[in-house]
Amino acid sequence: MKNVFILTGAGISAESGLKTFRDADGLWENFKVDDVASIEGFEKNPKLVHEFYNHLRVQMDKAMPNKAHIAISEFQKKNPDITVNVVTQNVDLLHEKAGTKNVLHMHGRIDETVCLNCGHVVKTLGNTQFDGVCEKCGAKNFLKPNIVFFGEMPMFMDEISDMLKHCDLFVAVGTSGVVYPAAGFVSQAKYYGAQTYLFNLEYTENNYYFDHQVMGKASETLPQFLEKLMF
Numbered sequence: 336m337k338n339v340f341i342l343t344g345a346g347i348s349a350e351s352g353l354k355t356f357r358d359a360d361g362l363w364e365n366f367k368v369d370d371v372a373s374i375e376g377f378e379k380n381p382k383l384v385h386e387f388y389n390h391l392r393v394q395m396d397k398a399m400p401n402k403a404h405i406a407i408s409e410f411q412k413k414n415p416d417i418t419v420n421v422v423t424q425n426v427d428l429l430h431e432k433a434g435t436k437n438v439l440h441m442h443g444r445i446d447e448t449v450c451l452n453c454g455h456v457v458k459t460l461g462n463t464q465f466d467g468v469c470e471k472c473g474a475k476n477f478l479k480p481n482i483v484f485f486g487e488m489p490m491f492m493d494e495i496s497d498m499l500k501h502c503d504l505f506v507a508v509g510t511s512g513v514v515y516p517a518a519g520f521v522s523q524a525k526y527y528g529a530q531t532y533l534f535n536l537e538y539t540e541n542n543y544y545f546d547h548q549v550m551g552k553a554s555e556t557l558p559q560f561l562e563k564l565m566f
């Protein structure tokens with residue numbers, strides 16, 4: 336076994352104090368998804384969308400990685416001969432804070448802003464505003480948090496598809512499995528011959544393709560599993 340693919344979702348960051356999306360008291364309880372996470376919502380009220388992510392950025396800046404993020408980073412460090420690909424649906428930077436290398440943020444990153452006029456991406460340190468001016472093309476009223484909204488294509492799909500073809504072990508952590516295409520990765524990995532595991536707090540609907548499901552807090556279940564993994 337030489338190739339491990341780890342897919343993470345909001346559940347891995349829950350124990351770092353960040354809200355998941357769909358659990359009770361989740362991020363979307365006080366907001367309509369269509370208002371703050373769809374391209375139509377952005378077109379209707381970009382100011383609200385910027386405010387929402389400015390608020391989230393402050394929380395994410397403060398958050399620290401938990402044992403599950405750290406276990407992935409240590410696993411990667413301790414196994415230089417194994418390819419460990421980490422693909423996250425999270426826009427927080429907790430994998431990077433834990434020291435994990437080459438993380439692909441398929442739903443974007445909270446620390447980036449994109450110009451919808453020319454595609455230029457800039458690092459975002461403080462708050463962002465829609466009516467800012469793009470440093471590359473000079474356009475006004477085109478800046479958007481570089482986060483993939485419903486109605487947009489996820490990022491890095493070609494690389495991810497290739498990784499899924501070659502993985503021997505597929506591990507999903509803290510994801511409800513309702514948002515595609517990420518929810519479909521497990522079936523692709525299994526089709527190509529990988530063993531598949533899910534680490535989640537509770538059983539999910541979309542579990543048909545998982546060979547093993549480990550229920551419990553990711554900070555407890557994942558370190559135990561990765562420490563014992565032998566190749």
Ligand code: OAD
Nearest residue numbers: 344345346349355356357424442509510511535536552553
């Ligand atoms: P969800 O909120 O849909 O699901 C979080 C999952 O994590 C649930 O199944 C919980 O049971 C589980 N969970 C909660 N706490 C946990 C813990 N301590 N340990 C293990 N599991 C735990 O979040 P995602 O599946 O990540 O997209 O949502 C997918 C996408 O929906 C997000 O990336 C977001 C949204 O559209 C964007 O923002 C672009």
Ligand code: ZN
Nearest residue numbers: 450453469472
């Ligand atoms: Zn521009």
